[in-house]
Amino acid sequence: MCQDARKLIQEGGWTRDLLDRDYDARATVGEGFSDEMKAYLSHSDAARAGFQAHEDVVYDPVSGQKLDIFKPDEPGGPFPVFVFIHGGYWRALSKRESAMMAGTLAKAGYATVAIDYALAPDTRLTEILRQVRQSLAFLWNEGKAFNLDAGKIHVGGSSAGAHLAAMTLTTDWQSRFQVPSDLVKSVLLLSGLYELAPIAASFAQDWLALSAADVADLSPLRHLPARSGPVLVAWAEGDAPGFKRQSLGFHEAWKTAGLPGRALEIENCNHFNILLELSRDDSRLTNALVHMMQTA
Numbered sequence: 001m002c003q004d005a006r007k008l009i010q011e012g013g014w015t016r017d018l019l020d021r022d023y024d025a026r027a028t029v030g031e032g033f034s035d036e037m038k039a040y041l042s043h044s045d046a047a048r049a050g051f052q053a054h055e056d057v058v059y060d061p062v063s064g065q066k067l068d069i070f071k072p073d074e075p076g077g078p079f080p081v082f083v084f085i086h087g088g089y090w091r092a093l094s095k096r097e098s099a100m101m102a103g104t105l106a107k108a109g110y111a112t113v114a115i116d117y118a119l120a121p122d123t124r125l126t127e128i129l130r131q132v133r134q135s136l137a138f139l140w141n142e143g144k145a146f147n148l149d150a151g152k153i154h155v156g157g158s159s160a161g162a163h164l165a166a167m168t169l170t171t172d173w174q175s176r177f178q179v180p181s182d183l184v185k186s187v188l189l190l191s192g193l194y195e196l197a198p199i200a201a202s203f204a205q206d207w208l209a210l211s212a213a214d215v216a217d218l219s220p221l222r223h224l225p226a227r228s229g230p231v232l233v234a235w236a237e238g239d240a241p242g243f244k245r246q247s248l249g250f251h252e253a254w255k256t257a258g259l260p261g262r263a264l265e266i267e268n269c270n271h272f273n274i275l276l277e278l279s280r281d282d283s284r285l286t287n288a289l290v291h292m293m294q295t296a
Contacts, residue, residue: 002256004249005195005221011245012197012215019202022242025089025159025191025271029238036272040093043100043279050103054146059115059138065131067115067138068095069146070102079111080152080293081139085132087159087191091120091207101278101286108290111148113139117164121207125218132164136184137177154186154293158275159243162192166220166250169228186229186296188289191236191243191271194250195221198242221250224257229296231261232288238270264288 011019026033047070054069071079082105086098095114102112117123117131136153143150157165165187174181193199196219200210216222231254235247251263266274266285277285 002249002253004245004252008195008221008246008249009197011195011242012201014198014201016201016203019198019242022240022245023193023198023202023204025240025243028240029270029272033272036270037097039273039276040097040100043276044097044102047099047102047279051106057146060131060134062134063118063127063131065116065118065135066095067113067135068099069111069113069148070099070106071111071147072106072109077147078144078149079109079147080149081111081113081143081154082289082293083113083115083136083139083153083155085115085117085155085157085161085164087157087161088119089204089207090125090128090160090163100276104279104281104286105290107281108294110154110290110293111146113148121209125208125210125214129164129167129218133168133173133177136168137179140179140183152185153183154188154296155184156188156190156289157192158190159192159271162189163194163196163220165189166192166194167218167223169225169231170220170223171225172223182227182229184229186292187231188292189231189233189247189250190274191234191239192246192250193243194246195219221253224253224259228259230292231259232264232292233261234264234266234274234285234288236269236271236274237265237267239274240271243271262288 051070098114196215233251277283
């Protein structure tokens with residue numbers, strides 16, 4: 001394990017006051033938080049208006065969780081897929097605010113799938129992760145019915161969603177869900193959380209209630225695969241310090257393990273509006289994502 005990864009684990013011994021400050025994403029935008037959430041919704045609604053979407057498709061009969069599918073408005077297919085996992089510290093937001101990239105990616109020939117998952121504190125993180133993995137298994141098994149190319153599934157997530165996206169890279173789940181070990185072809189990680197030791201010592205523990213076993217089992221930093229498709233680790237210039245350390249630490253661990261990928265800091269963005277960069281055809285983040293998916 002590289003030095004940056006060890007440092008993140010050691011953060012679990014920091015004081016709660018310090019961790020609460022360093023992992024408070026909302027504090028970086030202050031009163032602008034509500035405006036950021038309104039922008040998520042307006043951009044997603046604008047993207048939805050341009051599609052004949054398959055909405056509220058149940059992907060998990062156990063929990064009843066659903067997903068939305070947005071495909072390019074053009075003949076042909078099956079279309080490669082970008083699956084987006086929303087953030088919200090595992091306790092907020094939904095697929096409703098998570099379609100802002102659908103129009104942009106459709107122009108590049110990609111379908112977008114936005115998923116819901118049950119939220120904390122009513123749902124344990126282990127169950128949230130099971131649901132996310134089940135959404136990918138559903139697309140593998142049923143994607144053809146929606147004109148999707150199940151052999152070209154790419155995953156992305158923001159904040160807590162990036163944690164869940166990173167956990168799709170581990171190699172301990174595919175056989176249980178009866179999907180190929182290389183199901184996920186590439187992953188976009190935006191301003192995420194990859195080592196849970198400091199999270200379990202912060203305010204987020206109030207709704208996550210993580211055990212020591214949870215921290216060990218659910219920290220993607222501790223479960224890097226032997227092989228993987230490319231991973232793009234990105235964060236905002238205006239991110240809170242903890243999120244920056246997590247992104248840099250995960251990228252360094254990924255690189256040290258000899259796995260393919262790159263890191264990218266997005267200037268003039270904060271923890272929230274970095275995601276809106278994916279609604280712009282000409283943004284640096286959009287270009288990097290499309291290039292990664294095309295070459296994976």
